Amino acid sequence: MNVAIVQCKREESFEANLSKAASFFAEAKGCDCIVFPEYFLKKEEKRGYSHQATTIAKERFASLCRLYRMHGVMGSIAEKRNSRFYNTSYLFDDKGNALGRYDKINLERGEREWITPGRKVACISTRFGLAGIQICRDLLYPQITQDLAQKGAKLVFCPTRWCSYSARYPKSYLTRFTEGTLPKEMQALAEARAIESCCAFILANAAGETPKEKLLGRSSVSMPFYGTVAILNHNREGILAHAIDKKLLNSASGAYGKEKGREKRGVRSK
Template identity: 35%
Template sequence: MVRICAVQMNVVHNDVPKNHKKAKNYVVQAGDKECDFLVFPEIFLEGVIRDIGSLNKLARPIPGEYTDWFTKYAEEYGMHIVMGSIHEKTVDGFYNTSVLIDDKGNIVGKYRKNFLWASENKFLKPSKERPVFDTKFGKVGINICWDFAFPEVANTIARKGAKILFGPSFWSLEDKYGMAKNSSTLEKLSNVEPEPQFVDTLVSARAYENEMLVVYVNPYGKYNLGNYEINLFGHTQLAMPFFGTFAKMHDDEGMLVVDANTEWLDMAEEVYAIRKTYND
């Protein structure tokens, strides 16, 4: 059994102090709930960054200022923290990177987003690495948002032995427009709302096809980019084989607290033998 605390918070555009203050409040709440893993959404501290000036101002190295805050919290409250993701500054450029911290306050490792969303491609670098991390609850892995649309990412991580997949995300209703430019396409898309269903389908599918516990964490609420506004729809959820999505948040900020019985994952391997088939 593992207790997961998944934070569905509203994120303020490029306001690190305000977002950090809110995140710290959730750390305290998760400590009171004696959570094993506290999971934040993608880019939960800085929000969206799409220009070099803002990246140079707000991005940080790993380890660095942002990770120092959360290694301290993890040690203080004795829980693992998945730091959603932050914009990582390196000598080679910038990455969208998630950091896993253990319950002693040590950085276990980091995962860099493999598949960048349309607007990220101009300023961020993709990664091809798909690491797996050892914890006292077994091996775990991470996907970031758009990675979920590419099943080989989660599958590679599963074949390396991960039983839990954390999925910090920053998914909005407006993502349906993506890279569409054709006026006819844009007009037709305005009459449908596909993104929540897209997410729900991906999360459940990744759980079944890889015999994993999938923890998907998305912000909620209006996000003001200055010139326009997008709507983050939440749908933070946990899914596993036999049950699909078995715990979920919808329209609100808050923290989803779930005790997940990982014995079902072993039973799924016995019944379906998907991992074994791949390995064979």
């Protein structure tokens, strides 16, 4: 399975971001699956929400998956359902069908003011096997990935909008990093999730910077045994293409002694 991870900067215009997405699809032609970052099409704000834009985004993304015969993880987008807002990611197949969706469970501070947290993990059946989705801050909570692994997911997609600086971040966090020093937790956690849950952890982070935030970039693929096996080691726009080694994934659980059903949560195997 060849996956293309898009690391892109979000423009001010919704239409410009849709056009940019189409360009990345064309560049990734020939890959089996393409993954975009969190909130890659529109700003995460209640005031500017448009149901029409959300509908157009899903329809356009589905048509691109169909055109390029590629599965696609639609980063994430704010979506209103039953009078509530969610931070939602969709997984489409190569015919443009929505195979499933995931609503972000662990919200960041600003989101909590208007976004409703999701209530369950999403393990989705694809022709590549079972796949899970989690979004950005979910990375801080190992139970999300572990629950997906227990359901059989060997592929975990993680769209993020992780910053090295953000005006929204607390001072206690920002003072930890001086100019030229980058936070390491995103990559360390992605590696840990891949190893502890015996999965391919596919992280798509955003690129670029504004006066209020500097995106970390560093989109990557992490695998059992090896940790990071591919990375865009910068915060500029680009595509990271990588072939997922399914044989390695299939052997990891046995090698670690973590075959399904052998271990129970909170109980050590002998």
